[in-house]
Amino acid sequence: MIHENTVRIGQPIPLHGVVSLPVNKDKKVGVILLNSGVMHRVGACRMTVKIARRIAEELGFFCIRFDFSGLGDSEPRRAGDMDFESIPVKEVQEVMDFCTQQYGIERFVLYGLCSGAHISCKVGEIDDRVAGIIQIDGYSYPTSKTHFLYYLHRVTTLSVWVNRIKKMLGVKTDAVGNQRVLTLESDDENFEIPLFPDLPEKPVVIDRLSAIVKKNVSLHCVFTGREPYFYYEGQYRDCFSDIDFGDLLSLDYYPDASHIFTQPEYQQQLIESIVNYLKTSEVTA
Amino acid sequence: MESLFFGSSDQRVLGIYHSADFSKDRGEGVVLCYPFGQEYMRAHRAYRQLASGLSKLGYHVLRFDYRGTGDSYGDLDNALPSMWLDDVRTAVEELADISGCRKISLLGLRLGALLAQQVAFSETKISRLVLWDPIVSGQAFIDEIKDEISLSGESNSKFIDQNNTIHFNGFSISSSFQNEVPSLSVNCAGTGPQKALLIISHETPDFSDLKASLSTNNHNLTFLHEPAPHDWNYVDHVGGILLPSNLLNKILEWFK
Known part of the structure; x- marks a missing residue:
């Protein structure tokens, strides 16, 4: 040790x-x-x-x-x-x-x-x-290859379409995978995330x-x-x-x-x- | 503010000591007991602010990492609740030694509150106890995590392996830990601290039961419901932290 x-x-x-x-x-x-x-x-x-x-x-x-x-x-x-x-x-x-x-x-x-x-x-x-x-x-x-692969993934992935349809229908999604998405104003006041320079x-x-x-x-x-x-x-x-x-x-x-x-x-x-x-x-x- | 290692020389615990504001020194200390896992990461800043606020009020404060967590000795794989209870007791002794205080209070959030409560009811020198959104029993702690794994579906961040180790958002809970932790529950029978604060950010049946239990045992209980974010055990991709300032201020007011 x-x-x-x-x-x-x-x-x-x-x-x-x-x-x-x-x-x-x-x-x-x-x-x-x-x-x-x-x-x-x-x-x-x-x-x-x-x-x-x-x-x-x-x-x-x-x-x-x-x-x-x-x-x-x-x-x-x-x-x-x-x-x-x-x-x-x-x-x-x-x-x-x-x-x-x-x-x-x-x-x-x-x-x-x-x-x-x-x-x-x-x-x-x-x-x-x-x-x-x-x-x-x-x-x-x-890179240009990134954009190509990214959009290829989006048009060929079912969950992307499901989420898009949900959005069109006004179904609120407040979580992405296991990541938290801030939805409440009170949360923002009590939450600190890094202020990254651009x-x-x-x-x-x-x-x-x-x-x-x-x-x-x-x-x-x-x-x-x-x-x-x-x-x-x-x-x-x-x-x-x-x-x-x-x-x-x-x-x-x-x-x-x-x-x-x-x-x-x-x-x-x-x-x-x-x-x-x-x-x-x-x-x- | 001073960082130090204390405890047994081969299993040292890291602590951060905040001495009392010299002109307001009350001759009393407060040991802060962290929660577990991602909650510990998220609560670190809040604890530092609490410690700083308490030292300005004239308290000596020690916050520390349990063995197998933070900067302290060891791996989480070998940690046990009984070790962490010993760490709380060692921290109480350490704070008494370095500050000269005879009266020590314990404050804990979530799992830290459960540990603090266990020690507060077994050590006569604990003068006050603060339970912040406490986990009311070790079994409830394990059940909550298992429920979360079931609800969100197993992933390679949240799963139970073949050794029955729970892996949850980057931290593990060994089967030995799981076997031992159910023996802990908030039990307010017997002689406890002179004063207690139960501060909750949201209502649950467990908190109502706990409030009733603490009240019937005549522990000079103060109960506060201060709405604040309490979702400590989530993961975001940037490692953001929670800082419920209103709730921290209420705790500081109580210590005034």
């Missing part, structure tokens, strides 16, 4: 985190696991904890999971002159500084789901200490990913579900076909997995996918 400690990063309003300390402390590369949305550092379905413990114990990586200011157990900080989008990036850099000073970690693999994946890429673009990025449901854009224009992301690849930073991307942003196995390479990833890109696609990994089989597959990436990539070289 690996050892874990609580940490406070920065003053006067510290960020709260937990470090997983491997028995063998030889590795100078650590893994930083980021919040996604408004969920605290434990992560959706406790996945961040499970991932951190597994890779610390089995692969000997130092890991840290922490809360951005204003999330989880970290108090909000005064924003000063930083804009909302740059604050998380600065805080990841602050955590990297802390890990270097306190634990001698020099390079980092960043892990993020959704908004955490986007922040990982922003940090990777500007900070040379980033050795690898694991992004789950990160940047992606529909997805950047595709050229911005192409520049970002190109800069990352140019620095020899490896990318491990995992995508879930069947949504326009990721709809078929080869979509990521198709939508970023302008970028020469070489052997720096690895991809896994779980079309039937939920975005927050509620299915135990996909929780296990995600962990194995990350372990495999960290074992085989050259991030520790």
Whole structure:
């Protein structure tokens, strides 16, 4: 069993985190696991904890999971002159500084789901200490093949027609699968969802990913579900076909997995996918 | 606010301690007991706000993750209700140690309320008890989840496997846990805390029975019905959270 400690990063309003300390402390590369949305550092379905413990114990990586200011157990900080989008990036850099000073970690693999994946890429673009990025449901854009497959699915699926007819007949549907749909005003007042910045224009992301690849930073991307942003196995390479990833890109696609990994089989597959990436990539070289 | 691990050195529990506002320190503490699974994820922000509000009122507060949950030691597969009851007792001792408080209150939501109630009626140092939309028995907890699986139809997020483990919205409930949890039920016989608050967001027959039971046992009960969202155990695709501010304010007012 690996050892874990609580940490406070920065003053006067510290960020709260937990470090997983491997028995063998030889590795100078650590893994930083980021919040996604408004969920605290434990992560959706406790996945961040499970991932951190597994890779610390089995692969000997130092890991840290922490809360951005204003999330989880970290108090909000005064924003000063930083804009909302740059604050998380600065805080990841602050955590990297802390890990270097306190634990001698020099390079980092960043892990993020959704908004955490986007922040990982922003940090990777500007900070040379980033050795690898694991992004789950990160940047992606529909391609012409996406649109074709999407509409093909709609015209050939019975449930789509049933729902369309229900709508025409005025039958109210308040749930989509097992996802909740807000229908009451009172719910809205008592409900908080992440305020995601708009997805950047595709050229911005192409520049970002190109800069990352140019620095020899490896990318491990995992995508879930069947949504326009990721709809078929080869979509990521198709939508970023302008970028020469070489052997720096690895991809896994779980079309039937939920975005927050509620299915135990996909929780296990995600962990194995990350372990495999960290074992085989050259991030520790 | 300070995070710390406490408990046995090989099975440590993560807690977040909010010290009392220095100028208003009442010398009393409150331990917050989380609900389970997706409910825990959704309630985290509400609990932080409660803890912060209580510390401003002069209470020392400790919220913590049961073993096998959150940042605490272990896996959910090996967790048992009896372990979690021990964790509540350990948290009460820890808060008494770090704050110096002799009077400790317990507050729980859903399954956390059931656990809090069990401990409150077995520990003399518990001065107040807050039950927020409590699950009234361990059997009711299991039945509710099984009913939900039956109603929505089994999927690869909600199913019972060949080992009888329940998988529900990303969290599992082992057969050992299921075998043990029915022994828990809200039983208000005996000497309980000096004051109790039953706060509910909606009416159910279980809550009516509980209110009657608590009242007949003369527990200086305050009963509040504060309509608020209570659908804690759902899944959305972004991990949104519930923050029933009106209900949180009512709890804080009661502690005033």
